[in-house]
Amino acid sequence: MTVDLTNVFHEIDADYENLKELLREAVAIQSVSGDPSKRDETIRMVHWMKDKLEKIGVSCELAALGNQTLEGKTVPLPPVLLGTLGTDTSKKTLLVYGHLDVQPAAKSDGWDTEPFELVEKDGKLFGRGSSDDKGPVLCWLHAIKAAQKNNIELPVNIKFCFEAMEESGSVGLPELLVREKNRFLAGVDFVCISDSYWLGTKKPCLTYGLRGICSFFVEVTGIKQDLHSGVFGGVIHEPLQDLMYVMSQLTTVDNRIRIPGLYEQVAPLSAAEEKTYDEIEFDVAEFRDSVGASHLPTEDKKTLLLRRWREPSLAFHGIEGAFYGPGEKTVIPSKVIGKFSIRIVPDMDPDQVNKMTIDYLNKVWKERGSPNVFKPRPGHSAKPWVVDVNDSNFMAGARAMKRVHNVEPDRIREGCSIPITLTFQELTGKSVLLLPLGAADDMAHSQNEKNNKWNYVEGVKTLLAYIMELGSA
Amino acid sequence: MTVDLTNVFHEIDADYENLKELLREAVAIQSVSGDPSKRDETIRMVHWMKDKLEKIGVSCELAALGNQTLEGKTVPLPPVLLGTLGTDTSKKTLLVYGHLDVQPAAKSDGWDTEPFELVEKDGKLFGRGSSDDKGPVLCWLHAIKAAQKNNIELPVNIKFCFEAMEESGSVGLPELLVREKNRFLAGVDFVCISDSYWLGTKKPCLTYGLRGICSFFVEVTGIKQDLHSGVFGGVIHEPLQDLMYVMSQLTTVDNRIRIPGLYEQVAPLSAAEEKTYDEIEFDVAEFRDSVGASHLPTEDKKTLLLRRWREPSLAFHGIEGAFYGPGEKTVIPSKVIGKFSIRIVPDMDPDQVNKMTIDYLNKVWKERGSPNVFKPRPGHSAKPWVVDVNDSNFMAGARAMKRVHNVEPDRIREGCSIPITLTFQELTGKSVLLLPLGAADDMAHSQNEKNNKWNYVEGVKTLLAYIMELGSA
Ligand SMILES: [Zn+2]
Ligand SMILES: [Zn+2]
Ligand SMILES: [Zn+2]
Ligand SMILES: [Zn+2]
Numbered sequence: 025m026t027v028d029l030t031n032v033f034h035e036i037d038a039d040y041e042n043l044k045e046l047l048r049e050a051v052a053i054q055s056v057s058g059d060p061s062k063r064d065e066t067i068r069m070v071h072w073m074k075d076k077l078e079k080i081g082v083s084c085e086l087a088a089l090g091n092q093t094l095e096g097k098t099v100p101l102p103p104v105l106l107g108t109l110g111t112d113t114s115k116k117t118l119l120v121y122g123h124l125d126v127q128p129a130a131k132s133d134g135w136d137t138e139p140f141e142l143v144e145k146d147g148k149l150f151g152r153g154s155s156d157d158k159g160p161v162l163c164w165l166h167a168i169k170a171a172q173k174n175n176i177e178l179p180v181n182i183k184f185c186f187e188a189m190e191e192s193g194s195v196g197l198p199e200l201l202v203r204e205k206n207r208f209l210a211g212v213d214f215v216c217i218s219d220s221y222w223l224g225t226k227k228p229c230l231t232y233g234l235r236g237i238c239s240f241f242v243e244v245t246g247i248k249q250d251l252h253s254g255v256f257g258g259v260i261h262e263p264l265q266d267l268m269y270v271m272s273q274l275t276t277v278d279n280r281i282r283i284p285g286l287y288e289q290v291a292p293l294s295a296a297e298e299k300t301y302d303e304i305e306f307d308v309a310e311f312r313d314s315v316g317a318s319h320l321p322t323e324d325k326k327t328l329l330l331r332r333w334r335e336p337s338l339a340f341h342g343i344e345g346a347f348y349g350p351g352e353k354t355v356i357p358s359k360v361i362g363k364f365s366i367r368i369v370p371d372m373d374p375d376q377v378n379k380m381t382i383d384y385l386n387k388v389w390k391e392r393g394s395p396n397v398f399k400p401r402p403g404h405s406a407k408p409w410v411v412d413v414n415d416s417n418f419m420a421g422a423r424a425m426k427r428v429h430n431v432e433p434d435r436i437r438e439g440c441s442i443p444i445t446l447t448f449q450e451l452t453g454k455s456v457l458l459l460p461l462g463a464a465d466d467m468a469h470s471q472n473e474k475n476n477k478w479n480y481v482e483g484v485k486t487l488l489a490y491i492m493e494l495g496s497a
Numbered sequence: 498m499t500v501d502l503t504n505v506f507h508e509i510d511a512d513y514e515n516l517k518e519l520l521r522e523a524v525a526i527q528s529v530s531g532d533p534s535k536r537d538e539t540i541r542m543v544h545w546m547k548d549k550l551e552k553i554g555v556s557c558e559l560a561a562l563g564n565q566t567l568e569g570k571t572v573p574l575p576p577v578l579l580g581t582l583g584t585d586t587s588k589k590t591l592l593v594y595g596h597l598d599v600q601p602a603a604k605s606d607g608w609d610t611e612p613f614e615l616v617e618k619d620g621k622l623f624g625r626g627s628s629d630d631k632g633p634v635l636c637w638l639h640a641i642k643a644a645q646k647n648n649i650e651l652p653v654n655i656k657f658c659f660e661a662m663e664e665s666g667s668v669g670l671p672e673l674l675v676r677e678k679n680r681f682l683a684g685v686d687f688v689c690i691s692d693s694y695w696l697g698t699k700k701p702c703l704t705y706g707l708r709g710i711c712s713f714f715v716e717v718t719g720i721k722q723d724l725h726s727g728v729f730g731g732v733i734h735e736p737l738q739d740l741m742y743v744m745s746q747l748t749t750v751d752n753r754i755r756i757p758g759l760y761e762q763v764a765p766l767s768a769a770e771e772k773t774y775d776e777i778e779f780d781v782a783e784f785r786d787s788v789g790a791s792h793l794p795t796e797d798k799k800t801l802l803l804r805r806w807r808e809p810s811l812a813f814h815g816i817e818g819a820f821y822g823p824g825e826k827t828v829i830p831s832k833v834i835g836k837f838s839i840r841i842v843p844d845m846d847p848d849q850v851n852k853m854t855i856d857y858l859n860k861v862w863k864e865r866g867s868p869n870v871f872k873p874r875p876g877h878s879a880k881p882w883v884v885d886v887n888d889s890n891f892m893a894g895a896r897a898m899k900r901v902h903n904v905e906p907d908r909i910r911e912g913c914s915i916p917i918t919l920t921f922q923e924l925t926g927k928s929v930l931l932l933p934l935g936a937a938d939d940m941a942h943s944q945n946e947k948n949n950k951w952n953y954v955e956g957v958k959t960l961l962a963y964i965m966e967l968g969s970a
Contacts, residue, residue, distance in 0.1 A: 235727060239825050248789025249943075254708060254913025257840050258752055258810025259793055259801050265752065265813050269745040275738055277867050279731055316721025316831075319868035320732055328732050337731025339829050340738050342820030347836060349817065352712050352876050354838055356812050358789075363820060365827055367730050394750050395792035403825050440727020470722075 027492055029427070029485070032174050036166070036484050043166055043480065044149065046076075048142040050124075050158040051151035057102070057125035057192040060094040066188050067102045069124045073161070073186055074105050080168055082107040082184065087204075089189075089196035101196050106208055107184035109168070116213040117181040118494055119452065121444065122161040123190035123219065126153040127469045134471040147477045154475040156468035160218035160461050160483060161186060167488035179495025183212065190219075190444075198447050205451050214417045214494060215448045215456040218487070221464050223436050227305050228425045228486075230418060231458035233333060233410040233437030234445060235367040238377045239403030242270060242362040242385060246396030251356040264346050264360045266394045271362050273388045274338055278321040281338045281366070283384040289372040290335060301326045304434045314465075333437030336377075337367045365403075367439060374405035406441045409449070409456075416497040417455040424489035428482055461486060500965055502900070502958070505647050509639070509957050516639055516954065517622065519549075521615040523597075523631040524624035530575070530598035530665040533567040539661050540575045542597045546634070546659055547578055553641055555580040555657065560677075562662075562669035574669050575661035579681055582641070583654035589686040590654040591967055594921065595634040596663035596692065599626040600942045607944040620950045627948040629941035633691035633934050633956060634659060640961035652968025656685065663692075663917075671920050678924050687890045687967060688921045688929040691960070696909050697937050700778050701898045701959075703891060704931035706806060706883040706910035707918060708840040711850045712876030715743060715835040715858060719869030724829040737819050737833045739867045744835050746861045747811055751794040754811045754839070756857040762845040763808060774799045777907045787938075806910030809850075810840045838876075840912060847878035879914045882922070882929075889970040890928040897932075897962035901955055934959060 036043075055069035056062040074084045086103035093099075102125070110117075129139035129152040137143040142151040153159070164184070171178055185208075189195045201209065223229050244263040251260065275281055308323050322328050331337065345360040347353045368377055385400040411418060413435050425433040442458070449456045461483035467473045509516075528542035529535040547557045559576035566572075575598070602612035602625040610616040615624040626632070637657070644651055658681075662668045674682065693704050717736040724733065748754055781796050795801050804810065818833040820826045841850055858873040884891060886908050898906040915931070922929045934956035940946045 237727070237827070239827075246790055251788060252913060253810075253812035253814070253838060254710070254840060255805070255911070256788060257812040257838075257912060258804040258808060259795065260752065260788060260790055261750070261792070261794060262752060262813055264815070265745075265748055266750070268741040268813070269750075272738075272742040272745040277734070277739070277742075277865055279733065279735060279738065315724060315729060315733060317719055317733055317868070318870075319734075321734060322732065331731040332728070335731060337726075339726035339730040339827070340735055340741070340819075341726070341826055341828060342737070342830065343816055344821055344823060346813075346821070347815030347817075348819070348821035352836065352838070353814055354710070354712075354812070355814060357815065363825065365726060365730075365825070367727060392750055395790070397791075438727070439730060440725060469725075 027176060029489060029492065032170050032176065032488065033485050035173070036170050037481060040481060043162070043484065044142070044144065046162050046166070047149060047154060047159060047480070050162060051142045051153050052140055054140050055125045055153070055188060056128050057189050059128055060097050060099045063099045063102070066125055067100070070102050070105050070186070070188050073124055076165055077105070077107045077184065080165065080172060082109045087200055089200060092195055102188035104197060104200055105184065105186040108181070110178065110181035112181055115179060115181050116494065117183060117211050118491065119183045119185060119209070119212040119215045119448070120164055121185045121215065121217045121448065122164070123157045123187050124161065125188040125191050126156070126158070127191050136472055144477065148474040149477055149480060150472060150474045152473055155462040155466035155473055157190070157219045159475040159480055163218065163461060163480070163483040163487050166484045167491065170484065170488055178491055180491060182491070183208065194444055197444065201447055201451055209451055212452045213454055214497070215452060215454060216459055216490065217442070217445060217456065218459050218461050219442065220438055220458050220460040221462050221466060221468070222460055223304065223306055223434060223464060225463040225465055227431060227434060228429050229434035229436045229460060230421050230425070231438055231460060232413045232418065232435055234408060234441055235333065235369050235439050236372070236374060236406045236408035237365055237367055237441050238374050238381065238405045239365040240363070240381060241401050241403055242267060243359065243399040244396050245359040247358045250358045253354045253356050256356060260356065261394050261396050262356055263396055264343070264357050266392060266396050267343065267360050267362050269392060270385060270388050271340060271364065274364065279337065281336060283380055285380055286336055286377070289376065290369055291371045293330070293334070300435055301329055304329065304436065332439040334369055336369060336372060337439070338364060340364045369408045370410050372408065374407060378402040378405065406443045407446055409446050410437070411455060415455045417457045420493035420497040421457045421459050421490055423493045424486055427489045428485045459486070459490065500649060502962060502965065505643050505649065505961065506958050508647070509643050510954060513950070513954060516635070516957065517615070517617065519635050519639070520622060520624070520627060520632060520953070523635060524615045524626050525613055527613050528598045528626070528661060529601050530662050532601055533570050533572045536572045536575070539598055540573070543575050543578050543659070543661050546597055549638055550578070550580045550657065553638065553645060555582045560673055562673060565668055577670060577673055578657065578659040580657035581654070583651065585654055588652060588654050589967065590656060590684050591964065592656045592658060592682070592685040592688045592921070592925065593637055594658045594688065594690045594917065595637070596630045596660050597634065598661040598664050599629070599631070600664050602946070609945055617950065621947040622950055622953060623945060623947045625946055628935040628939035628946055630663070630692045632948040632953055636691065636934060636953070636956040636960050639957045640964065643957065643961060651964055653964060655964070656681065667917055670917065674920055674924055682924055685925045686927055687970070688925060688927060689932055689963065690915070690918060690929065691932050691934050692915065693911055693931050693933040694935050694937050694939060694941070695933055696777065696779055696907060700904060700907060701902050702907040702909045702933060703894050703898070704911055704933060705886045705891065705908055707881060707914055708806065708842050708912050709845070709847060709879045709881035710838055710840055710914050711847050711854065711878045712838040713836070713854060714874050714876055715740060716832065716872040717869050718832040720831045723831045726827045726829050729829060733829065734867050734869050735829055736869055737816070737830050739865060739869050740816065740833050740835050742865060743858060743861050744813060744837065747837065752810065754809060756853055758853055759809055759850070762849065763842055764844045766803070766807070773908055774802055777802065777909065805912040807842055809842060809845060810912070811837060813837045842881045843883050845881065847880060851875040851878065879916050880919060882919050883910070884928060888928045890930045893966035893970040894930045894932050894963055896966045897959055900962045901958045932959070932963065
């Protein structure tokens, strides 16, 4: 009993100007969650969305999260918008997550247009939040509107969880979800998140895995205050010298991790899974050019994708406590803290990774033989996430994409973490689908963020098709 | 024809309250040259000193240096105070240099008392500038006053060059001195600077050498913008990883320099010079405790002093372009610049040191085999300075110290640079004496700067004795 959506899809195409106007309004609200001076706007964005949802019959509530101290000021946290559309106990229930806040943006950062004014150019809709994540959130709204206009009955109840602190660490949300486990989250059968990207710019995909992370701080001290390098240079063991040595021992020049046993923790790659990598469309040269590198540690497609998604990686972020300004300063810093992190994958366990890493650092330190004081410690960590690509939620997403794009979507992973994914999975005990709508070059978090007109419109169709497919999931 | 100074010395002791009042007034003027909001006070300090010099018969002029742009504001540079006392062509001429500006200070930095209020406690005079360099400057004034009161004819003409931008790089002074080479600087026979410190707290010393410096920037790039470590971690050559490796190859754990041939440039140590090191009073354990280290690369007195004063040393200062704040940030920086400097000694030549260092960095880079872009380059450099400890100026200083302290002063070097020393030497062609009056624990540039009451009073006597000794130099 598949409902024919041909006519509805045509209507969605025809309704483009309304769809665009909706995004223009949303982009104009400067909901930068990381900027305390824009907290009012961030809260206004939640109310704006609540109004839109109520207009299509969603019953909404605002879950208060209290206050937060930001840059020395106490500011209210934006509430979480919880919505319910349909309470038919004979139907299954889909939970949709999205976020209404955005990254900071200013024309002076190097934008070609005003970041908070939606500008259409060459089939692209430029504006902060157009792709991350206001565009996808509005696709849900519009998909439901289109169904209602055509008197198409939705085969599932839908719950909405829209927050406005995602770009600032989702402060308060995990605790709220834990409190809502047996109320708002009760009875949820499927979860869907549209807040990631296609692997390229043309072919749709579904995301079935995310890497976790283990962060580290490596502190070296040994002198009681910063010293003048003229007076003391040559007769002390410099903490920064020790730190750079230790950090240099963590990886090879090709960015392979030297911590013994780490790669052995990775789940074995089956022949079937390996075969999926052969089928993925991915242009290595295009990727290399997009990062501006002359050469990559590997330029073999399969190896490169495996290293991004399915293997741990170690990245260096910086050093706290040393001179960081431009120009020269002839001081010997007394206490320095190196920062690096390891992305982890199944079956790696954060606790075990932390232990192996600290053990290795201590071993390197012992060999170094410096009399300075060495204090390595783990920072925050998050588990990796991977889902069964054959479960009913995932298959509904795949069928929806095929209906809209006429092509079987790639099954991909992401190298980064979206911690809330695992929270939803653990609290509902159900499958979470990451259903990306935007293209790889949307420049989320960067200058000139855009959403392609085509992706935006097809996104509405995809979400509608997905909702309909869940009826037979 | 040595003039007996016994009675004058007693008078100086008896005149302590006036001496202290003078320092109190000077410390109260907040002549922080690095703070544009205190530029008026810095200029006022020059006028205050001009007034004091004129009262003892010095004919003064203020050499204008124009304007300066500081923190985006255009502010006037404080003028340089040039004074002349005596123009007797049958006498030789001494040029005295000192500075009237100070480092910033605030009680909230951790001072026990208000930094710009002179406080006497336990024989110590606490206050910003009490030791660096207002105290020594006032010792000159008071020494001449004492001679005048006792109708003692000074055996030399004295010229004064007091600037108020020393703590901010002596902006404009070298150019002024070049312009004044054949006028104000003409006819100078001796130069004396009291702006350094004793090696310890009890025994006086004379400084006959300063190290020079060569600064370096090591830039590594290779990706066109900062990247998300989740998305790109593991498949790029990280610039920071390369930089830390290269920096780690510059020194051994004991801070010895690994650049081939560098130590061979150092002037050979004669048996006679080596012997002077045996005679110097220096407590290694006290030094080690003062820096707060558990262990030093060498704890042999002679080796340690040689490494501080007579050997090159390499110090690491920091990294520009990487994450430096507290907490975590999971970004891969795209362009990082490492900063280090090498202190140099006779007979090292800055150009040659620059070449050897850049060559070594390039060699390490080549061995590394990274496809990133590597750009090492030299920063500012200054030549080392060393003077003949047997010249007449130096010997006059030694005799003066012996007259006051009844002990032969140690002959020491400093590990840092005082670039103006070399400027005076080159422009006058005459000997420059560094005659320190303060103790090693005076905490110049730090919290709770002080001048010991004893050092301050004996400083007046030492400078008077030195002026008198120049009569037979
Ligand atoms: Zn997002
Ligand atoms: Zn985002
Ligand atoms: Zn000074
Ligand atoms: Zn100073």
